[in-house]
Amino acid sequence: MFSDYSMSELGAIFAMQGFAGLILFSVFVLMALGLAIIFGQMGVINMAHGEFMILGAYVTYFTSIFFADYMPALFGTYFFVAMILAFIASGTLGLLVEWSIIRHLYKRPLDTLLATWGLSLILQQLYRTAFGAREVGVTIPSWMMGSMPVTDMIEVPINGIFVMVLAVGISMAVYIMMFRSNWGKQVRAINQNRVMAGAVGINTEWTDRLTFGIGCGVAGVAGSAFTMIGSTGPTAGQLYIVDTFLVVVFGGAGSILGTIASAFSISQAQSIMEFFLSGSMAKVLTLLVVVGILMVRPQGLFSLKLRK
Template identity: 45%
Template sequence: MRWLVVLSVFIGLGFGSSTPAHADEFSDAVQALNADNNTDKAAAIEALSATGDERAATVLSALLNGTLFYRQSDGLVVLSKESGNVTILIDPSTMNEVADVSGSEAKKIRINNKLRGQLKGVLGALTLLSKDADKRQNAADEVFKANDPSMLPVLQKAIARESDPDVKGRMLRAQAAIILEYSEDTAARLKAAQTLGEFTDPDISALLGKIANTSTDPEVKKLAKDMQDSVEGRLAAWSFLGNLFQGVSLGSVLLLAAVGLAITFGVMGVINMAHGEMVMLGAYTTFMVQDVIRTHFPAAFDWSLAIAVPAAFLVTGAVGILVERGIIRWLYGRPLETLLATWGLSLMLQQLIRTLFGPTNQEVGNPSWMSGAIETSTGLVLTYNRIWIIVFSLAVLGMLALVTRKTMFGLQMRAVTQNRAMANSMGIRSGWVDALTFALGSGIAGMAGVALSQIDNVSPNLGQTYIIDSFMVVVFGGVGNLWGTLVGAFSLGIVNKFLEPYAGAVLGKIFVLVGIILFIQKRPRGLFALKGRSVEG
């Protein structure tokens, strides 16, 4: 039946009247789309694409998008365009309006998922000869996915005239896939398998595996298996790189969350259980900044994070000073009371945010320069927001290192850390140094919140997600050592990501925690212990 429909379209060419043969061919193929069953519709789609008419892409796109109709009065296939309550019908052959009718007089030509897949492949084939290289490349990819042998002639024609090496490679991939699966020529199939083996693509691996399992030709079967093993080996290497990037990405998040804690806990010896809430306050500051920009300065949205970073630092730094002056300074040398007081403070801050903003997640958008990703055919995806967070975390760490090493405040902070009594005797106001140090750690936590708002839900519980991991990073890297925090964050991030495929996220984190406990039994002061005459708690 399917081939009868195709045949009827071409037979119509010989019985044309006063219209040109090409016009009859196109019109008859379009009209055949209004068939009673999907098999005949599939044949009509092939016949229409075979006409080579430029209008075929428009008609087939309309069919795919659900804007191809037929008029009930005479069954004429038409393009449809809505204009208020009136449906304007357009003749695909002339692109002229046929009539204005009510919506009930025009019925949509319906298709199933199989036909949608066929349409995507056919449209890809029709675009193979486009002047736009990007369109040709996308078309070659669609033809590869469709893997329809009827597209081989137009694909070979496109390969013969293609000059762009990247696009030609995609076309050769599609041609090889079709030949390998449908050709009966052993030599051609072996050459196709060799061609496919040069690509590093999960879809190629799946196709080669299918041929290796189903082919009755022993030569083709063996070569397909060998090529699949080769592709799988390269995919494994790319997967390793992907896991490494994910690990570094997680490490950068842990670094941002932990570097502020390395100041308050590592340098000052304060167990601040409200550190996660400083991260949360930074994220909510970002939300407020973006809300103001969306309302009053929408054109400046791409600058929202540049404004939110210093704003979050100032807000959380000010909160940090209030916490240190109001609570922490009365509890120095009493770690249990400090832990309980800051834990209670964390609950109060969470409830305050729930009261002001509600318990639900808040929308924080990505600027255009943080949207999208670098994607490869190997399955490796490098998202721009993660890349920028890695850069930002290293920049924050570098800035903090400059502050602690090259400024008077940094010198005083290190002096108080190493020997408070001696620092006081030298005239350093250790109380204010403590306040500013706590403000610095809290401010950096707020900056971390700005970054985390781009990849995580902004909610009152945001900080709780990272507080335990932050303490693990600081303890593992070495209390009070910034470079230890860097190494600890990236080490834990990478180990976590490589364990997840085998143990799962939760069990993997448990293994890491057990490993850290065993490690600090041997090195209680972490990887890089802080050196000094007296490190006080």
């Protein structure tokens, strides 16, 4: 199959395909980070994670419209405002959901799965009723359009680079929050031993709520970033949920580094196989390999040694 291509063409194809894989990697990382916090640290299965992302995307969409209508001069910068707003919107919704539903179900993880699935159905219908069933796309600011030539044959889209930069930035922020801040220390303490953490004076209830809120907020930012490379519809969130869970489980729940490593391997495997096989077969093979590895190594790639 390679005989039709010259050597330099092949190199360009692999580079482009690798770059497509990197964009997919950024997407996976952004999606999975919020879930890694919620599922990995709290053990809560949030099936409505995708809908929190979509909320962020809609917030971005409306911010862009607002800027276009009232502050066209500042249109190039709307995205940064939108990201903060998306974090606040999704995070607030997360706090509300934790308070009303999740906190009653901490002892029954399988039931949180069903309840949050119900929540995701309600949110989907809410988006459809409020914003219409049609997919919406934002106007990308002009500095993000076009592509950057690397060599004569290889070109990389600027919005792709931007999403990658964002993924790196948000990962760093999450890492610093988890391992350098007081909140992160409390979350990890609760994860290791809830009763002891409470005994030494950590407000476990409030920390749980905050953790869930921050996880949802990160999902909102991820959704905001998605608008740069794709359109948003009410049911778009559901498409991502299985991938996202697999990324987190494959990486080893509880390990942020594992999540990033697994996002990298899954995305690269998928995008390289996509070149040789049809898109659906590449997806099937990737998922099968991931599930197969999980069957042999259920604790995932990076596992924390915890006394259960």
